[in-house]
Amino acid sequence: MADSDRLITEIQDWNRYLGDGVQANPYGMPSEFEAHVVRRDVEWLTASTESSINFTPLHELDGILTPNGLCFERHHGGVAEISPADHRLMINGLVDTPLVFTMEDLKRFPRENRIYFLECAANSGMEWRGAQLNGCQYTHGMIHCVMYTGVPLKYLLEEAGVKTTGKWVMPEGADSSAMTRSIPMEKALDDCLVAFKMNGEALRPEQGYPLRLVVPGWEGNMWVKWLRRLEVGDQPWHQREETSKYTDLLASGKARRFTWVMDAKSVVTNPSPQAPITHGKGPLVISGVAWSGNGKITRVDVSIDGGRNWKTARLDGPSLPKAMHRFYLDIDWDGSELLLQSRAMDEEGFFQPTKDELRIARGENSIYHNNGIQTWHVKGDGTVENVEVA
Ligand code: MTE
Ligand code: CO
CATH class of the missing domain: 2.60.40.650 (Immunoglobulin-like)
Structure with a gap:
């Protein structure tokens, strides 16, 4: 560094004048010098922003946690705006007692804190045939990793009493896409969470406020946001998102289905x-x-x-x-x-x-x-x- 570095030899404004007092920003924001650290989309990828994707700026982050405001978003029908007071979670189908929970009801079950990544199955999908997008934000940014606070799905299913014929669970979203997937009962009873917090604060609207399903290690599409219903059935439902989408077309013309785990x-x-x-x-x-x-x-x-x-x-x-x-x-x-x-x-x-x-x-x-x-x-x-x- 040069001897004449003015940043060392001269007193700077931030050293001379008082700064903002407390409460200048009741909900804190990053420094103005970090304004380039944002989620970004690729306009030509999708026809509308409501059924679209943006990407986590992985190249700007460190450690293992993703700040809430930088978690990539994937919506099929835009962000549902739901007041927690008006939100309900229903369990129906092959259960002894169909139940409806309010958010307050859910917060009276024992809860757990777990750190998990969520990766969209389509992450890096544009790169299958060759190198395409210039930046890890675009090639790998359909992933985030946060700490969830939520109730094990197992406790809610136990409360309703799953019949012996109940082998699958179908979560459904309250958004305009009414996202639905089929989840085998073993996974539902293993480590799935019904989460209401991420990194200690309420879920962000983009991430499914006030309630989302957490399906650890499995493709992001199954992590239903704005979770409003869990149906128990004896077989999978063959929804759109597990037939025409989120299947892998092989060279033979056959498609792999139910490829849930996100590999290393x-x-x-x-x-x-x-x-x-x-x-x-x-x-x-x-x-x-x-x-x-x-x-x-x-x-x-x-x-x-x-x-x-x-x-x-x-x-x-x-x-x-x-x-x-x-x-x-x-x-x-x-x-x-x-x-x-x-x-x-x-x-x-x-x-x-x-x-x-x-x-x-x-x-x-x-x-x-x-x-x-x-x-x-x-x-x-x-x-x-x-x-x-x-
Ligand atoms: N849940 C609902 N209700 N609606 C959706 O559009 N998108 C799914 C899943 N859950 C979706 C949803 C997909 S494809 C992914 S990859 C994840 O949510 C994205 O979660 P995120 O927006 O928190 O990153
Ligand atoms: Co996805």
């Missing part, structure tokens, strides 16, 4: 196309996120030469099942071009596949469940581009 996946968030290297040669912190719907991430490897050689990255922060994990590789960058990749392994021993391996197994027609390895081409000037290596 990772991405380098920094550097990346929206976060180029601006500091030149020398120490470089490579960072990224990894997650698996099968449990904890046990290892992440990073390659700087397009997958020829791998180094094991350092995992830092809490390691929780079905939650985001943070990894770092601290290197000395000599200014040469890099082909940056990461691959994650989970506690079931699953390794993230290459995109070519995925295409060999599942053909070229898929959109959903692309957990292939991402490559970033870092150039000598520090700029970064989305590429694929053969």
Whole structure:
């Protein structure tokens, strides 16, 4: 740094004058210098904003939690505006006693706090056939990870009394899309939550205020927002979102169905196309996120030469099942071009596949469940581009 740095030698305004007092902002906002840290959409992707998607700015975040205001949004009928006083959750179908709960009723059940990622099955879907979007926000930003507070779904089902013939549960949303999916009873009784808080505060309207279903490790589409009904049945319902959508068309023309789990996946968030290297040669912190719907991430490897050689990255922060994990590789960058990749392994021993391996197994027609390895081409000037290596 130059000797004549005025930021050191001169007193600055923020040092000279009083700042805002308390209560200038009763609900706090980020610094004005962080105004570029926002969710973004891709206009040509969808015909309307009500049935659309925006993306979490992963390249601006660190640690494992997503701030509520930056959690990507996926709506099929816009954001329902519901007063908690007017919200009801009904349980019907194959139960001994059909029940209707108010929000107040739900808050009298024992509750739990759990950190989970939610990933849309369509995350990275635009990248199936080749590198397309320039930024991890767009290629991987249909994911968020927050702490939910909610009531285990099991307790509510037990309260209603599931009949022995009850093998499936159908959550339904109160929004104009009335989102519905079929969930097997074993999952419903295992770790699903009916959540009303995220990161300690009420759910945001975009995330299903006042109530959403949490289906840990499984595709985001099943996490019904504005949850208003749970029907118990003896077989799946074959709703739109599990027939014409959220199925994987294979090369044979057959489609895989009920592919619920989000398998091991990772991405380098920094550097990346929206976060180029601006500091030149020398120490470089490579960072990224990894997650698996099968449990904890046990290892992440990073390659700087397009997958020829791998180094094991350092995992830092809490390691929780079905939650985001943070990894770092601290290197000395000599200014040469890099082909940056990461691959994650989970506690079931699953390794993230290459995109070519995925295409060999599942053909070229898929959109959903692309957990292939991402490559970033870092150039000598520090700029970064989305590429694929053969
Ligand atoms: N629930 C309702 N009621 N309506 C919806 O449109 N979208 C689903 C799911 N639950 C949806 C819904 C999809 S496809 C995803 S990926 C997640 O919500 C997105 O959750 P988020 O908006 O909190 O990111
Ligand atoms: Co989705």
